Amino acid sequence: MTTTAMATRPGNPDRDNEDWTDSDPDNGVAVVLDGVSAPVDTGCEHGVAWYVNQLGPALMQSAADPGTSLATALADAIDHVADLHPGCQLDNPATPAAAVGIARQRGNWLDWLVLADITLVLHRTDRVDVVSDHRVDHALDPNLLNAALAATLGTDEHAAAVADMASDQLKRRNVHGGYWVASSDRTVARYALTGRVRADQVHSATLMSDGASCLVNTYNAATWDDVVTIVERDGPDALINHVRDVEAADPDGTRWPRFKPSDDAAVNCLRPHDTEDDVTSDCIPTPRTHWKAFAYEIEPGIRVRSRGSDRLVASAATSDDGNIEVLFADDGPPRVLRRNQMVSVVVDGGAPNRD
Ligand SMILES: [Zn+2]
The missing domain is CATH 3.60.40.10 (PPM-type phosphatase domain)
Known part of the structure; x- marks a missing residue:
């Protein structure tokens, strides 16, 4: 259990x-x-x-x-x-x-x-x-976000700016x-x-x-x-x-x-059960690299590069059967995905660039 x-x-x-x-x-x-x-x-x-x-x-x-x-x-x-x-x-x-x-x-x-x-x-x-x-x-629209964050918490101006930002964001929901x-x-x-x-x-x-x-x-x-x-x-x-x-x-x-x-x-x-018993309640993790997953909707031609090193992380192309083929630089065989299917790309550091 x-x-x-x-x-x-x-x-x-x-x-x-x-x-x-x-x-x-x-x-x-x-x-x-x-x-x-x-x-x-x-x-x-x-x-x-x-x-x-x-x-x-x-x-x-x-x-x-x-x-x-x-x-x-x-x-x-x-x-x-x-x-x-x-x-x-x-x-x-x-x-x-x-x-x-x-x-x-x-x-x-x-x-x-x-x-x-x-x-x-x-x-x-x-x-x-x-x-x-x-x-x-x-x-989030950056200008509306900045306006919401610039106003003082608890004021009518702040509440109005947050509402403006949220109703604008609604346009991009789903x-x-x-x-x-x-x-x-x-x-x-x-x-x-x-x-x-x-x-x-x-x-x-x-x-x-x-x-x-x-x-x-x-x-x-x-x-x-x-x-x-x-x-x-x-x-x-x-x-x-x-x-x-x-x-x-x-x-x-x-x-x-x-x-x-x-x-x-x-x-x-x-x-999880069956993990090492030495993981006790006073376990303190040592500093580690933080990794993040980023989601992209896949269309042919998308290329994802690491922001720090400009290393190519992934690219997408049309496959023989008309689906989208995603090639990962480090991760073995390509994955075949539907157009606009989401793929997560894991890189170290900040958000990768997409072009
Ligand atoms: Zn209802």
Whole structure:
């Protein structure tokens, strides 16, 4: 049986928590959801908190079947929730949505899926891997983002700037070239980042919403190694405490400009069974190279280069059968993918260049 530990907390105690997390140690499944709200009419009378509270249990159930891929499990859960509110405008672009993270141990493999604002931190035997879906960041208009971050937290000007940014970002939700989140259409599941690693090479897999990963990404108040140490030694709730302490020290957003004083946060740490017994709760990781996965929708002619060395990482071409063939510089045989299928490219350092 896997071991899991989790915590979730609303950013504002007077409002619904739109993050959601649960785990099923018997079936080795952990899920984190981060509900995505929209500052416009959504065509749904139920709301984002309702959505994540339906999607989460459906996903726990579908992902518990080891014969189902995580992308299919997500697609099936999306269908299940759509069937629960057929009277709502499910084709409204602002229909309730959620970022999704899943980790699942299946035999000696640890499968994972990341879609939108969920980060996966894999503490492996020789390094810490971090998987983030950066498409959602790139969907922000830089001028509107800067205006939102420039205004003072808690002012009407700040609230209006954040709403302007969010309604503009909505134009790029679940469209090619934009970003993908779970909502009412099962096909978005095919654009999730997915992968698997050998479970006996993983000490822990921690999924977290951006209300927790901001400790590293926004506040620069910790490293990913620190996050692994805090979660493994003190638990997910302690990580959220760290986030809240940092935010409490900067209530106006002067030092760390942000969209809310505190965001909803959810953290779920899964430890595979049959791993080395020397991985104990006081395990402190040594500094390691951080790797990131980046997602690209594949079309012929795309070439991906490492930003630092200009090394060619991957390229795509039309294959003999009309599909797209992706050649990876380091990774053995080419993969044949459908046009616009998502591929994740793993490089060290920053985001690779694409041309
Ligand atoms: Zn509804």
